[in-house]
Amino acid sequence: MTSRFAPAFPLLFVLLWSTGFIGARLGLPHIEPLTFLLIRYLIVIACMLLLSVVSGAPWPSTPHAWFHIGVAGLLVHGVYLGGVFIAISKGLPAGVASLVVGVQPLLTAVGAGWLLGETVLKRQWLGLLLGLAGVGLVVANKIGGGFGVNALLPAVAALLGITAGTLYQKRFCPSFDWRTGAVAQFVPTAVATGLAVWMTETGQFDWAGELVFAIGWLVLVLSLGAVSLLNWLIRNSNAVNIASLFYLVPPCTAVFAWLLFGETFTGVAMLGMVLAVWGVYLARK
Numbered sequence: 576m577t578s579r580f581a582p583a584f585p586l587l588f589v590l591l592w593s594t595g596f597i598g599a600r601l602g603l604p605h606i607e608p609l610t611f612l613l614i615r616y617l618i619v620i621a622c623m624l625l626l627s628v629v630s631g632a633p634w635p636s637t638p639h640a641w642f643h644i645g646v647a648g649l650l651v652h653g654v655y656l657g658g659v660f661i662a663i664s665k666g667l668p669a670g671v672a673s674l675v676v677g678v679q680p681l682l683t684a685v686g687a688g689w690l691l692g693e694t695v696l697k698r699q700w701l702g703l704l705l706g707l708a709g710v711g712l713v714v715a716n717k718i719g720g721g722f723g724v725n726a727l728l729p730a731v732a733a734l735l736g737i738t739a740g741t742l743y744q745k746r747f748c749p750s751f752d753w754r755t756g757a758v759a760q761f762v763p764t765a766v767a768t769g770l771a772v773w774m775t776e777t778g779q780f781d782w783a784g785e786l787v788f789a790i791g792w793l794v795l796v797l798s799l800g801a802v803s804l805l806n807w808l809i810r811n812s813n814a815v816n817i818a819s820l821f822y823l824v825p826p827c828t829a830v831f832a833w834l835l836f837g838e839t840f841t842g843v844a845m846l847g848m849v850l851a852v853w854g855v856y857l858a859r860k
Contacts, residue, residue: 581811584804589820591801593827595793596673597835599663602789606780608660609772615790616652616765619798623757632754641759644751647744648760652802653767654736658729665726673825675730677710680858682738683818690742693813702857703815705850706822712847713825737821742814749810753803761798819858822851 602611626632635641655676662672680703687693751759772778780786808817826848 584807585820588801588804588808589823589827591796591804592821593824593831595797595801596828597831598789598793598797599660600836601785602793603660603664605783605786607772607776607778608664609657609768610776610778610780611786611790612656612660613765613768613772615793615798616761616768618790618794620758620761620765622794622799623754623761627752627754627758630754632752634755635751635759640748640751643743643748644756644759645763647740647748649763649767650736650740650743651805652740652760652798653764655733655740657768657771658731658733658736661729662726662733665729667726667730671714671727672730672733673714673828674711675727676734676737677707677714677822677825679734679738679741679821680706680815680818682734683741684815686738686742687745687814691746691814693815695815699815699819699858702854702859703819703822704854706819706854706858709847709849709851709854710822710825712850713829713844715843715847738818741809741817744806744809745814745817751806753806756806757799757802760802816859819855822855822858826851 606614627634635644659672659676684695684699684703688695805817808820826844829844829848
């Protein structure tokens with residue numbers, strides 16, 4: 576059954592992952608960023624723990640497996656999502672955040688050669704560069720001033736987190752059950768995020784309808800759906816192929832923002848979308 580739908584998984588992952596910025600836009604006006612993420616993580620842990628027990632899913636068999644899965648989750652979820660949400664809450668335009676994180680496929684290609692021994696072809700390097708150029712064109716009209724280093728640094732941390740997390744998981748724990756693995760990934764992430772909330776935030780928020788919808792969407796669609804697909808992709812594909820998909824996220828996010836919020840994008844942005852798609856096509860083996 577899985578093999579029948581496997582060719583559609585990369586596109587489905589991109590579509591689901593792209594909605595994360597939409598959820599952040601809806602929820603952040605009503606809640607502090609790390610408190611937002613902590614609530615999301617706790618709900619995910621409760622859901623996946625219940626599902627794991629009911630379905631009898633196999634748990635990681637050794638302390639080493641728990642450790643590696645936890646570290647990968649802390650990097651991919653804690654550092655990446657925490658960095659993006661903090662950056663946007665501090666005034667960094669979403670376009671700038673997308674552009675910063677958009678360097679990830681290039682960093683991953685370098686790391687895949689050094690750490691995983693993967694060969695990156697010249698055609699793939701060309702595709703990665705074209706994809707980055709396409710992302711730049713898509714977000715160019717959304718980049719504005721008015722932000723400082725304190726807003727940019729969390730985005731850089733997010734870039735390093737998602738890059739290191741993808742490479743780490745591919746190297747040390749590429750295969751685990753998606754149900755129990757989610758618990759193993761989100762528990763240390765929730766603990767670290769909870770400590771950060773205690774030290775830096777008030778923990779106050781208002782239960783606006785937009786916030787409730789955003790939390791529900793990010794839990795069900797992102798943390799359960801998109802993250803499960805990401806784990807499947809890491810298990811069944813090489814690091815460069817996975818990372819190149821992230822070039823398609825800003826164009827898809829721009830389309831969703833146009834459909835939901837009436838945001839416009841220019842002819843230059845449309846050209847960027849074409850370049851991004853072409854770049855991903857060249858980068859994927």
